[in-house]
Amino acid sequence: MPSKQAVALVHSDHNDSATIHRLERDAKAEIACEHNLKFMRRLPDESMSLIVTSPPYNIGKSYEKRTSQEKYVEDQAACIAEAVRLLAPNGSICWQVGNHVDSGEIFPLDILLYPLFKHHGLQLRNRIVWTFGHGLHCQKRFSGRHEAILWFTKSEDYTFNLDPVRIPSKYPNKKHFKGPNKGELSSNPLGKNPSDVWDIPNVKSNHVEKTDHPCQFPIGLVERLVLALTNEGESVLDPYLGVGSSAIAALKHGRHAYGCDLDKAFVDIAWDRIHQLRAGTLRTRPMNKPVYDPNA
Numbered sequence: 001m002p003s004k005q006a007v008a009l010v011h012s013d014h015n016d017s018a019t020i021h022r023l024e025r026d027a028k029a030e031i032a033c034e035h036n037l038k039f040m041r042r043l044p045d046e047s048m049s050l051i052v053t054s055p056p057y058n059i060g061k062s063y064e065k066r067t068s069q070e071k072y073v074e075d076q077a078a079c080i081a082e083a084v085r086l087l088a089p090n091g092s093i094c095w096q097v098g099n100h101v102d103s104g105e106i107f108p109l110d111i112l113l114y115p116l117f118k119h120h121g122l123q124l125r126n127r128i129v130w131t132f133g134h135g136l137h138c139q140k141r142f143s144g145r146h147e148a149i150l151w152f153t154k155s156e157d158y159t160f161n162l163d164p165v166r167i168p169s170k171y172p173n174k175k176h177f178k179g180p181n182k183g184e185l186s187s188n189p190l191g192k193n194p195s196d197v198w199d200i201p202n203v204k205s206n207h208v209e210k211t212d213h214p215c216q217f218p219i220g221l222v223e224r225l226v227l228a229l230t231n232e233g234e235s236v237l238d239p240y241l242g243v244g245s246s247a248i249a250a251l252k253h254g255r256h257a258y259g260c261d262l263d264k265a266f267v268d269i270a271w272d273r274i275h276q277l278r279a280g281t282l283r284t285r286p287m288n289k290p291v292y293d294p295n296a
């Protein structure tokens, strides 16, 4: 298998499709306007350390056609099968999903899709709850204010870097009050584990990262996954790239970014954001910035 560096060059340099953005656009990114199965099938086995994405939810957004649940799951199964083929032995897949809604009944997509990952023998490490403060105000059920990230690994030997994603401890100066360590700091000076509940604002109209995409996820959400689940120089793929939030998170931290989207307008925005990142002008919400509390 070619080295990860070589993979980036080979795939950025071919010219069999007019829609592929060429190497000169960004040496560490291969971004295409293309169906994800076609894009993924060109990539070599086990070449990605992290595959992180948020697929359509089959709820009739502007970028998707509503279809039957069976067909939706079938399409997801095809994409997940390719993702498993591309995943490095010590790599991770993170599938960020909310609910499919039909006639007021909700179908949590993580429940629906979990068996597809288990079918390939993947192991669930966390079901991360992403909670946020804003969204639709429901009249006949409680308003939804969370989505899920299913984090799977291919093996028991997987990359997990906790230190880069620690968050400030609540009581950083707290000391052991008895025992052999009495008087010493009881918590890690680098901060604490961020847990599996992440309170990160979703990208609504007043968010600094907002683009024309109706459902982009915050870059800080992906940054945490990139830092914890990959090492510098490794490759990160998003097969439903949208406006490139995953690619930005990867490139920001010295990883290679791969991704595709069917919509040319979104791919163009993704490239604009990458160029802004490289120019140092891209505005992003800092990864661990506390959520604004009007009562604080």
Ligand SMILES: C[S@@+](CC[C@H](N)C(=O)[O-])C[C@H]1O[C@@H](n2cnc3c(N)ncnc32)[C@H](O)[C@@H]1O
Pocket: 034, 035, 036, 037, 053, 054, 055, 056, 063, 064, 213, 215, 216, 217, 218, 239, 240, 241, 242, 243, 244, 245, 246, 260, 261, 262, 263, 266
């Ligand atoms: C929920 S959005 C992802 C948004 C992304 N996380 C971001 O931050 O911009 C899903 C995206 O998948 C794209 N899409 C849907 N089906 C696709 C397919 N088969 N191949 C590639 N992209 C697809 C849509 O155009 C849409 O932009």
